[in-house]
Amino acid sequence: MTLTAPSMTDQPSPSDDEASRDQSFLEAARRAKLARIIELGHDPWGTRFDDRQLIGEIRARASEIVYRKADGANITLPSLETEEERAAFRPWIAEQGAGEIVGPQVRAAGRIILSRDKGKLLFIDIRDMTGQLQLFIGRDQVGESWDLAQCFDLGDIIGVDGTLRRTKTGELSIFADRLHILTKSIETPPEKHSGLQDAELRTRQRYLDLTYNEGVLDRFLDRTRIVSSIRKTLGDRGFVEVEGPTLHTIAGGAAARPFTTHHNTLDLDLFMRIALELHLKRLLVGGVERVYELGRVYRNEGISPKHNPEFTMLEVYQAYGDYRSMMDLTEECICEAIHAIRGAGDGKPTSYSIEFAGKAVDFKPPFKRATYAELFQQHAGVDPTDSAAVVALAKKLGIETAGRHPDVIKNDVFEAKVEDALEGPIFVIDYPASICPLTKRKASDPAVAERFELFIGGMEIANAYTELNDPDLQEELFRSQLAGMSDEDSMAKMDHDFIRALRHGMPPAGGLGIGIDRLVMLLTGTQSIRDVILFPVLRPEK
């Protein structure tokens, strides 16, 4: 048996490692280069890389690049915006006579996205969080680094020292003096033009989606900007951010099925929270007069383009306010968020128009406001106070009517006929009281609850109440709500401590809930909630 030294062309023996067999041919080439990098005296897993500049910052320094003539005179480069201007650049250089393009010394780091090997020249495009930039690597210009460059593959993370200049075609480039390997990649990246298309791979391997698919990173950065903006809007108005418990002994505050979990030492079954409401209201009782939480809730329910089992909710409570205060606050939060992802500097955005699902949505405040009853009449074509007509319409729509509360039937009709038609933004106000167990009734009409929902693009984005603070009525409403529930919903329990808190006195207040994921979908023009959640729930890989 003869042993031979490994080389890049050697194929691995097919039998031993069957799990990696498919990939091994491609991986072996990368591992051979990894070995060569070590041989050249470099660490393929890199090290601290100080003083690097962001590609966005480096690009901003393009104006420092000049043509320096042999006599030392600096000439400003012509504009290189258009195709024509770029095509004219090479002849322009020739016209200037003896001299060279000079620019600032820079240091950058990023992942290799594209590579064009042209013999003794190598063009590599690297990308960092702020942008993409070309490296110009000449064999006779980079010295020892040339050998290292031969070991680079798409996907490797590298560093570069060089000068920022322009090629003869006008392309902004770092002309490399020295290269650094910062991390070797031993997996093959996705196809370079189409990126990752498979929806499953995009969510399962989000890191690839972020790196290689256009606009994905920007969308998630926009999400962060929106969330930061909302925190700022609320903070500017004196609202205090708190962190309530995510493990509840009673999962209240919404009509949803919770996840269950267990504390071992206490031997106690617990529920993941389905809403933030009941603990924030306890804080109102405790004197935290303007309070909010922006955090994750968990609902053990179906998955759809608008639903993920864990999602982010904002709930805000304002003592001495009501649902009208919350309408103004909602507009302010949304408009400032648009400003945050759109506006440059301190200038207000020139347009509040955002395209969603092929339609332009105009967020210019104030948003439209219409009552539940008006919209019902308008879109369902039936007087909502005419119970017989509502039931007749419900039956026609195939909605179950037997033994159900008239307002519940009415609301099913509303959801079927009205909600999808609401392109919005529109505040639907004044809901039937019987479907709002946590809401104060209108003084003038106890059958109507002081509640609004904000609809945009057919989605419910926000939900707000004038909060119910009558402990006796609250207890009664809880009881009647629980009475209608099946044994399956065994987690539905009376929260006695919440009632006790109300008995101590909760100030009159407005309360608001905003579904952050859906708001981000709208503001970023995204159709699936899975595309605004970094790691949505997936079954495990086989």
Added chain:
RNA sequence: GCUCCCUUAGCUCAAUUGGCAGAGCAACUGACUCUUAAUCAGUAGGUUCAUGGUUCGAGUCCAUGAGGGAGCACCA
């Protein structure tokens, strides 16, 4: 949980009526000091999601299962 659709090379996609499983990118070898999805020549790369079945013959037809997507239901 129910209905329909999808799954082919590392990635993006082809494959006629059931008749030899193909291309581009990526990889490898070679050429090229101003490229831009570089180009050119060559080489290699497959359990067609899995397991059964029908058939002379299955990527294609049937059954079951897995994962994903859309819709429904549940839920805002």
